[in-house]
Amino acid sequence: MATSSSRSIAMSRGLRRSLGGFTVLVLAVVYVPLLLVLINSFNTDNTFGWPPPGFTLHWWKVAAESSGARDALVTSVEVALCATAVALVLGTLAAMGLRRTRFFGRNAISLLIILPIALPGIVTGLAFQNGFRTILGVQLSIWTIVIAHATFCIVTVFNNVQARFQRLGASYEQASMDLGAGRWTTFRLITFPMLRSSLLAGALLSFGLSFDEIVVTTFTASSQDQTLPIWILQNLFRPNQAPVVNVVAAVLVIASAVPIYLAQRLSGSTAEGLTGAR
Amino acid sequence: MIDRRPGLRVGLLLTPPMLWLGVAYLGALAALLVTSLWTQNDFTGSIERAWTLENFRTLFTVDVYRTITLRTIGIAALVTVIDVVLAFPIALYMAKVASPRLQRILVISVLTPLWASYLVKAYAWRGMLSADGPIAWIARPFGLDTPGYGLPAVVITLSYLWLPYMILPVYAGLERLPDSLFEASADLGAGAWTTLRRVVFPMAFPAVVAGSIFTFSLSMGDYIAVKIVGGTGQLLGNVVYDNQGAANNLPFAAAVATVPIVVMLAYLTAVRRTGALENL
Incomplete structure (x- = not known):
């Protein structure tokens, strides 16, 4: 966030004021529905x-005793952790492979990594469901959800790691190799520590993306597997469950502050790669 | 050996991600296209692997599907325009007017709703728009009413959901513009509006396009928000969802799903030259 400190760019005072007023107004409106969820709980x-x-x-007590919501939460965390683990490995490998190399098809590979989030979720979801069930004859399970989620999570890790590589260059690693360290030692002592915070940021995003995902999940989950979003969707239209759903929604609104806090702690550069989120 | 052959090293690094994305994912997409050329036996419900264009004929000739396709593209475009109009002034204020401290606060306040669950936000609008919800409560003294559940509610909710995806890339794009450009433009006699129109907007255009990829694609594929606030309205996603599953018609769902693929690929190809893909 290294902007010049002088904010005296060529805009009239009135224009700057109206921009500020507009920003405050829209952001206030953005928070109204979230506040409503909190109040309605x-x-x-x-x-x-x-x-x-x-x-x-009363509803908070009922929700705390809802075993359906609790089981769904556990499933969601498990799926998100597994998908993130896969995305971390594959995203880092891809970023390292595309680093400092120009070859035919490089752009195609970048496009391929973006594709799972650039295409609508129904396409990715239906493609996986069709692939598993019709083509391979595999039953849908928690693992089919993990495979589908990992596919669109790769880009978050890839973007963060690639941005870090671009920022830091290769001189530290070259120095390490010049001093006689092998490839593995250099990776362990130089590259990995250099990447650590970008890996954490990528993992955080990937976890959030998977945890929140509903469209792809509805296509790749069997009827027994309930992630938290699926549980919410299924109970949303049941009148007697509505207040409990609303409490779970309120908890999720409050919980969304946690990743923001963590991201701030990580690097202070929240904007880096976060636009790859969905 | 790996040290002497960089090509081999790159190959080894790229093999696992390419197996996953290039073989498994692209394979699944290809299989989806193949499936769209098959049919389903109405009696047994099993998929018959015989080639036919029947699904596409249905998709293009039955009025209701044509209407839904055009409606989906129209809503995706409308949501994108609304988000550009809302996001651009905010991003400009964040990038070029706010003090560094305020800038940080604003980035966080844009990011926080992004982390709030998608379903919760759609659900929140169900509450906002309900017949005895806050919007009806505010509007009633003025003789107005909530738009209720339907396509206007879908447009409002989708614009709300995807707004941060537009603000963030545009903000990042504007932040990269050096302030000296503004000064140079002013020195050459341009007023604020002329500067915005002739300097800022053209240079921020790739970032706007990058944001539009998200807003457009996410709207094209949405079916959940439609279910929650859309009343009886349907988008392409609903047709796909309602036709998948064991009892329904997966080949037809696959044919319908090719529409967003073709539209998005056409869109990505069209915007490639603006350099938007590097702004994602």
Whole structure:
């Protein structure tokens, strides 16, 4: 975030003010629906009439005892961890392979890495479902979800690692090799520590992406596998479950501050590669 | 040996990711196209591997599918335009007006909703737009009402969902523009609006296009937000989803899914020359 400190660029005061006002207004509107979810989790009216007739902690208690939500949460975390592990390995390998090399097909490979997030989720989801069931004859399970998720998570790791390589160059590694270290030693002592925070940022994004994913998941999950988003979707339209769903939603809104905090701690450069998120 | 043959080293590094993406993923996409040329036996429900263009004939000749296809592309375009209009001033303020401290706060406040669950945000709009929700409550004294659940609600919700995906690349693109460009333009006699129109917008265009890839593609494939706030309205994603699964017609779902693939590939090819893909 190294911008010049003088903010006196050629814009009139009025224009700058209106831009500021517009920004504040839109961002405020962005937070209104999220606040509504938080407030409604305490709403005594279980059809969420507005304004709320009263406030209660009852739904939070009910939600805390909901085993369906808890099991779904565990499944989601498991899937996200596995998908992230695969994405870390494949994304790093791809970034290292494409580093400092220009060969025919390099752009094609970059495009191929972006493709799973550039194509709509229904396409990726249906392609995997069709591939597993019709072509390979494999039953859908938690592992088919992991494979599908890992595919679109690779790009987050790849982007972060590639950005780090571009920023730091190769001189440290060359110095290490000149001093007699082998390839593996150089990777262990120089390249890996150099990449560590970008790997963490990529992993964080990948975890978030997988944890939140619903479209691809609905196509690649069997009817027994419930990730948290699938659980929410299935209970959304059941009137007696609506308040519990709303509490889970409120928890997720609050929890979204955690990755932001972690990302800030990591490097302070939150913008790096975060646009690759979905 | 690896040290003396860089080609071999690159090959070894790239083999695992290429097996995954190039063979498994592209293979699955290719198989999807192949499946769209098969049919389903109406009686047994099993897929018959006989070549036919029947699915595509249905897709192009039955009115309802043509309407849904055009509607989906239209909504994706509309959502993209709304997000550009909302995101550009915000990104400009963040990149070029806000102090470094405020800039940091704004980046965080744009990122936080991005991390809030997609479903929760769509669900939140269900609450906002409901017949006795806050929008109806605010609008009623003015003799207005909530738009309720339907296609306008889908446009609002999708624009809301994808707004950060537009703000962030445009912000990054504008931040890279040196301030001296603004000064040079002013020194040459251009007013603020002329500078924005003739200097800033053309230079930020690849970043806007990069953002539009997200907003357009995500809207093209959405079927969940439509289910949550769309009422009886349908998009292509709903047709795909309703036709997949054991009991339904997977070959037809595959044929419908080729529409977003073709549209997105055409879009990516068209924008490649702007350099947008490097801004992703």
